[in-house]
Amino acid sequence: MSTRINVTVNGLQYSHMVEPRLLLVNYLRDVLRLTGTHVGCDTSSCGACTIHVNGKATKCCTLLAVQADGCEITTIEGLSHNGELHPLQEGFNECHGLQCGFCTPGMIMMAADLLQHNPQPTEESIRHALEGNFCRCTGYQNIVKSVQYAAEKMKMSEAVH
Amino acid sequence: MIPVAFDYEKVKTVEEAIAALSGDDLKILAGGHSLIPAMKLRLSRPGKLIDIGGITALKDIKEEDGEIVIGAGATHADIMYHNLIRTHLPFFTEGAATIGDMQVRNWGTIGGSLAHADPAADWPAMVLAADATIEMQGVKGRRNIKATEFFTGLFATVLEPNELITAVRIAIPPDGTKSTYQKFAQPASRFALAACAVMRFPDGRTNIAFTGVGDHAFRDTGAEQAISGKAIDDASVEAAMLAALQNVDVMSDHYASEPYRRHLSKVYLKKALMAVKS
Structure with missing residues (x-):
């Protein structure tokens, strides 16, 4: 059927x-x-x-x-528009948020959900939001930095518009 | 992993769901976040799924006649973000945030969790401590049952095969009521290795429920009697810990032995009581 x-x-x-x-x-x-x-x-x-x-x-x-x-x-x-990376994609690139990259699409999509609800998350709330996403390479430090980078970048572009 | 083939029917109303529930070998699909993993592992092989995920009337969270009414189809995230819940049942907000992970909370439902009755699920302890009423509907009509009479064993409840949960009703607690949910989570699954939900009313009445401890969640009347009406202090907490888990068959598995889980449960009772201390 x-x-x-x-x-x-x-x-x-x-x-x-x-x-x-x-x-x-x-x-x-x-x-x-x-x-x-x-x-x-x-x-x-x-x-x-x-x-x-x-x-x-x-x-x-x-x-x-x-x-x-x-x-x-x-x-x-x-996630990207007109060939321009989403701030999260840019953040993972800039902050070395990935090594093998296998978990990255999921990390980015989860982080995007977080930033919709909470545009300026604390480190603790980033870690809490990402608890259902596993990375076996990075130790998460740079993933958290990448999300912080994106939050900052989105805040700046909000201020410009 | 792919489930065994099954028939599928999506229903739009509770009435349609009940009409569809007349056959054998079928399962209700709500969020599916317990059912689908079980089907992928082929531990569960229903012949037909009735998908109630599209019944919008089951997703409501509202105040009605002095009660908070949570539709069975409300997700953990819906409950976690809802202001009415935050105001009147803050431990539901706190507890919902500890269920699984964000992605799971976006799909899993309170009705699904209660019907599934996993011995380590979170909602059973919270609805027991809140003295909730579970509203069910089936071919024989509607019935309400207290949460204290709902859970009957390992993955077992009083739900009939042709019934579904439609709502959870909780009397709005009086001002000054304090509540908490304290869980020691299994680090990978976030299910409770032991967890304690407490609701303490201004008159000192105290509801205490455990999950992850026995084969189903339960109210601990021994601990309740030891602390109800008394000030929460070292002596009364000690007495409640001593009185807790009498005649309870505490689970033992490869995550936690029986003595360890018993100890952990009492520690989490203490944490919960300290959290509602005024």
Whole structure:
């Protein structure tokens, strides 16, 4: 039995027949070929598959594609605009927030959710927000710095506008 | 990991959900953050999922007739961010923030957590301490049951197979009520190795509930009697710790042995009582 889903992903509309058991992460990676979203643990522990569903950070290895029917989805591919990096992407670049880079898309998508709710987070609230995202390389220090960089940059650009 | 194939029906109202619940071998899908992992591991193989995630009426959090009414479909994050909850049930705000991680809190629901009845889940202890009423609806109509009578064992509740939880109701506590949720979290899963929820009323009445300790969350009447109506001081806290967990079968697993978990529970009772001390 297949079910039709209609979703908006990074601003583009898609309509597909999917098996109910198809996980959203597999829909994004295998059907839409958006492979920036990674499968790490596949058990909703590591956060590498974090995307936004209706603006909320979501581990899409733990969501069925059919649950996202009618939803707006943003993946790491949808974060930059007109070739300009999102402040978080820039921050991870500037502050050496990654080594192997496998966890980075999930880290950035989770941090983007945090900055929506809390534009000027403390170090403690950054660490609390990222507790569902594992990095096995950096020891997290530079990830926290990268998020702080982005928060600062977003505050500056807010002041300019 | 991919679940076994299943049929899927998305419902828009509680009535549609109840009509869909007439078959066998089906499961209700709310946020799915306990169910889907279990299905991926093929520990759970339902033939059909009834997806109630689209029932907007179940997501409401409101004040009604002196009660806070939390729709069963409200997510942990919805509850954590809600001002009504922050004002009247601050320990729900505090406790919700300790469930899983942010991504899990964005999908997991209070109704799902209560129905699943994981022995180490957070909401069961909080709703027990708040003396909540669980509202359920099924083919035979609506019924309300006290949280104290809801949990019956390991992953077991009084819910019938063709019933779903629709809301959690809590009488608004009087001004001056203090509450807390103190958890020692398993460092990877954030489930409770032991946790204690306490609600202390201005007249000294004290509700004490534990989760992560026995095969289901429970109110500790021994500890409650030892501290209720008394000032919270070293002697009364000591007495409550001594009285706690009498006749409780404390779990033992590879994370925590029975004596360690028993000790930890009492330490977290003490932390909770100190947190509500006026």
